[in-house]
Amino acid sequence: MQIKENLKEYDVIIVGSGAGGGMASKILSEAGLKIAIVEAGPFYDPANPDQMTQMKWAYDSPRRGAGTTRPFGDFDQAYGGWDIEGEPYTQKGESEFRWFRSRMLGGRTNHWGRISLRFGPEDFKKKSIDGLGDDWPIGYDDIKPYYDKVDKLIGVFGSKENLYNDPDGFFLPPPKPRLHELFYIKGARKSSVKVMPSRLSVLTKRINNERGVCFYCRQCARSCSVYADFSAGSCLIFPAQDNGGQIDLYVNSMVRTVTTNEEGKATGVSFINKEDRTEYKLKAKVVVLAASACSSARILLNSKSKQHPNGLGNSSDVVGKYLHDSTGGGRMAFLPELVDRKIYNEDGVGGMHVYSPWWLDNKNLNFPRGYHIEVWGGMGSPSYGSGFNVNDLNKFFGIKVGGYGDMLRTDMRKYYGTVVGMDGRGESIAMKSNYCEIDPDKVDEFGVPVLRFNYKWSNHEVNQAKHMQDTFEEIIHNMGGIALGDKPGINKNYGLTKPGEIIHEVGTTRMGSDPKTSVVNEFEQLHDVSNVFVVDAGPFVSQADKNPTWTIMALAWRTSDYIVDQFKKQNF
Amino acid sequence: MNRRDSLKSLAFGSIGLGVLLEGCVSGVDSETVADSLKKFSYGRTPKEKEYDKLLFSKKCFTNNQMKLISEISNLILPPNEFGSINDAEVPELIEFMAKDIPSYETPLKEGLTALNQQSNIKFKKIFIDCDMIQQKSILDQMAYPDPDLSSSEQSKDVKWFSLFRNLTMTGYYTSKVGIEELGYKGNTPNVWDGVPQDVLDQYGLSYDKEWLDKCVDQTKRNEVAEWDKDGNLIT
Numbered sequence: 105m106q107i108k109e110n111l112k113e114y115d116v117i118i119v120g121s122g123a124g125g126g127m128a129s130k131i132l133s134e135a136g137l138k139i140a141i142v143e144a145g146p147f148y149d150p151a152n153p154d155q156m157t158q159m160k161w162a163y164d165s166p167r168r169g170a171g172t173t174r175p176f177g178d179f180d181q182a183y184g185g186w187d188i189e190g191e192p193y194t195q196k197g198e199s200e201f202r203w204f205r206s207r208m209l210g211g212r213t214n215h216w217g218r219i220s221l222r223f224g225p226e227d228f229k230k231k232s233i234d235g236l237g238d239d240w241p242i243g244y245d246d247i248k249p250y251y252d253k254v255d256k257l258i259g260v261f262g263s264k265e266n267l268y269n270d271p272d273g274f275f276l277p278p279p280k281p282r283l284h285e286l287f288y289i290k291g292a293r294k295s296s297v298k299v300m301p302s303r304l305s306v307l308t309k310r311i312n313n314e315r316g317v318c319f320y321c322r323q324c325a326r327s328c329s330v331y332a333d334f335s336a337g338s339c340l341i342f343p344a345q346d347n348g349g350q351i352d353l354y355v356n357s358m359v360r361t362v363t364t365n366e367e368g369k370a371t372g373v374s375f376i377n378k379e380d381r382t383e384y385k386l387k388a389k390v391v392v393l394a395a396s397a398c399s400s401a402r403i404l405l406n407s408k409s410k411q412h413p414n415g416l417g418n419s420s421d422v423v424g425k426y427l428h429d430s431t432g433g434g435r436m437a438f439l440p441e442l443v444d445r446k447i448y449n450e451d452g453v454g455g456m457h458v459y460s461p462w463w464l465d466n467k468n469l470n471f472p473r474g475y476h477i478e479v480w481g482g483m484g485s486p487s488y489g490s491g492f493n494v495n496d497l498n499k500f501f502g503i504k505v506g507g508y509g510d511m512l513r514t515d516m517r518k519y520y521g522t523v524v525g526m527d528g529r530g531e532s533i534a535m536k537s538n539y540c541e542i543d544p545d546k547v548d549e550f551g552v553p554v555l556r557f558n559y560k561w562s563n564h565e566v567n568q569a570k571h572m573q574d575t576f577e578e579i580i581h582n583m584g585g586i587a588l589g590d591k592p593g594i595n596k597n598y599g600l601t602k603p604g605e606i607i608h609e610v611g612t613t614r615m616g617s618d619p620k621t622s623v624v625n626e627f628e629q630l631h632d633v634s635n636v637f638v639v640d641a642g643p644f645v646s647q648a649d650k651n652p653t654w655t656i657m658a659l660a661w662r663t664s665d666y667i668v669d670q671f672k673k674q675n676f
Numbered sequence: 677m678n679r680r681d682s683l684k685s686l687a688f689g690s691i692g693l694g695v696l697l698e699g700c701v702s703g704v705d706s707e708t709v710a711d712s713l714k715k716f717s718y719g720r721t722p723k724e725k726e727y728d729k730l731l732f733s734k735k736c737f738t739n740n741q742m743k744l745i746s747e748i749s750n751l752i753l754p755p756n757e758f759g760s761i762n763d764a765e766v767p768e769l770i771e772f773m774a775k776d777i778p779s780y781e782t783p784l785k786e787g788l789t790a791l792n793q794q795s796n797i798k799f800k801k802i803f804i805d806c807d808m809i810q811q812k813s814i815l816d817q818m819a820y821p822d823p824d825l826s827s828s829e830q831s832k833d834v835k836w837f838s839l840f841r842n843l844t845m846t847g848y849y850t851s852k853v854g855i856e857e858l859g860y861k862g863n864t865p866n867v868w869d870g871v872p873q874d875v876l877d878q879y880g881l882s883y884d885k886e887w888l889d890k891c892v893d894q895t896k897r898n899e900v901a902e903w904d905k906d907g908n909l910i911t
Contacts (some may be wrong), residue, residue: 146721150724155719156719157719158861160718160719161850161852161855161856161863162850162851163765163850163851163852163855164716164717164718165718166712166716166728166731166732166769166772167769167772167773167778168769168846168847168850169774169777169850170777172776173724173727178718179718179719183822194882201869231824252907256903259901261892263890264890264907264908269850272893272904272907273907275907275909276889276892276901276909277890277892277893277909278890278891278892279868279891279892280869280870280871280883280888280891280892281870281871281883281887282871283871283875283879283881286871286876286879286881286883289887290881301887301890308892308897309892309896309897309898309899309901309909309911310898310900310901311900311901312900313900317897317898319865319866319867320865320866320867320868321862321863321864321865322862323863331856335889342711369846403819415889441879445875446872446875446878447723447859447860447861448861448872448875449861449862449864449866449868450862450868450871451862451863451866451868452868453868477858482863483793484862485860485863486846486849486850486854486855486858486860487864488843488846488850490846490849490850491842491844491845491848491849491850492845492846493838493842494841494845499823504820504823505819505820505821505823506819506820506838506841507819507820507835508751508752508753508815508819508841509751509752509753509754510753510754510756512752512753512841512845513753513756515699516845516849516858517858517859520858552804663853
């Protein structure tokens, strides 16, 4: 195949444009470095009317918003999903890992839940507490200044709660709870479950004069056209360009390998342009991988050379290992008190206004790590699926289910906004035996060897999922609700989601002080190759009962400061 | 690879599209397809647009089947002052979904056939020629699931009617007239400032003062945020 080389040399090539890549682009370009961003998907701007889905109605879609082509529905802003045509992945044995990818500028930050939680001091030192997994080589105090800076740059609402392991930050004020959330507060408190305002990167108050303020449409998953929620494009890359940053954007460009020289140092990347299917090479002094935990591991493992026979940065054989996702479990409930409720606009922000952080001590439990609870419900915008099984809830009143005619109108109205749900999102244990690796027998449509997954939950996660279900049931009862569906039992792992389904996969290039047992150092720099960094969630040693995005960005900023410093010392 | 996957792989791949949707035989003229694409503009990627175009270019049901679909939907939700099944374009949605989710196609068609068979046996007429009392006497046999059975254990007729009712209901209540009838008030820019007082009163609820003190003061939402060094908001 012909390979086209670009003779221009960049200071830094950044692979991927999501949370980590976006942050690195901003910090590095504003320090005056010449940057190339190489993104596997197309250009995307939430304000572009041709791409925008915000404020559309269900009837603007011929399938009324159904999830046939996008897994979270027609209006969700993730171009991709767990299954992408032409980009397969495989499993070893019984493994059922589900790998979500979003191919577009900004990546998954365009549709994510905006739940922006700092890790707490204990989250970096879990092995010291329960003997499982490993401690991070850094602690909360190392990252705290960067969390503070991320809060102020991007904006996150929340409240001061003085909880040791859920540290406070620089918060915008949270919105008031919705009606079903008041029911949840009541039920959770009765069950002695801590409940407090949620922490989402949505602008309930102006943070600068460039971005808009939330206008409460509940559609953050569609990416905000006035930039009132966090997406890497709208909040990091576009502002960096506006500030005069020298950024060249290569879109629809799938990185295949990091290229290296005789000394084993990185010289740039090779990528395949999806439009002309031609391979190109770009040169740089430094390569920053931010392609997502599994994609970055894949690129490293595919970057084999004489100097790096086991893949780049993989002398430890740890690249791809310790892959872990958050656990998930959920339950729905019917609140009979809300039957025939008054209808008013309660869209609010694009997510819950209240949540429960982990509230117990695992010392007294049969599983080692915690989970938080997210709440949903209310009078949402009708879309495909609304009106399905319209009067199933009749059974709780001894009334016949089914039928046809005008009575269905009454039923539709009666039960609208009466169902709530809660979801647990918990910490799993990072294990060497859960990993992704290169499948020797399969390539994607661009000819690049694909990933093969091997993942199995342990009893730690299964026991935690059981605790979630017991807790949900108790809270539902205390809310005056009726739990819907059957409670999942041991035969269903107590409703534990498949790994990858919560889309918090981390740990594949983990951080550590010992090059024999970790891939990167505390500055996310490969132990083996000093001019390659990884700023997605790959370097996470453990995931915590939080969401990864805020920590990805705080670490990416810290790493970017280190890179700038190394450039000043002429170390590249 | 199931049919859904192979359909998608063809739609998104490079193989010709002619062999697709084998059950959906009749074609649609290009002008109508262009109109549909224009009518539904909702932020599609080029590949997604191609897929929609493919679905618009095929017809899944005959004209008689479409009339029958309209007839049944109108029995499920008769017209009222807000509008009708046809204003809500419910038959068009059902037709589209039968292509978009191919596993719907066969059961939907079989159910339509079965309905005509039953009306022929009972009244010697196709369903659409029966009077409303006759039509209802047929629907009554399938409109009520057996409460002692799970949904997968219900009879074929009951399963078909449940699917049809679901599509009709969702079609109506996601349409302009249906949303208006339901009274959904959102999807519009606003400044959300809590549950209305009369609603709180109705449920005997109130906001805690301590909680409320943490919440947004909407009169200051446009003042740029500033904090003291301890993270207390000062604007």
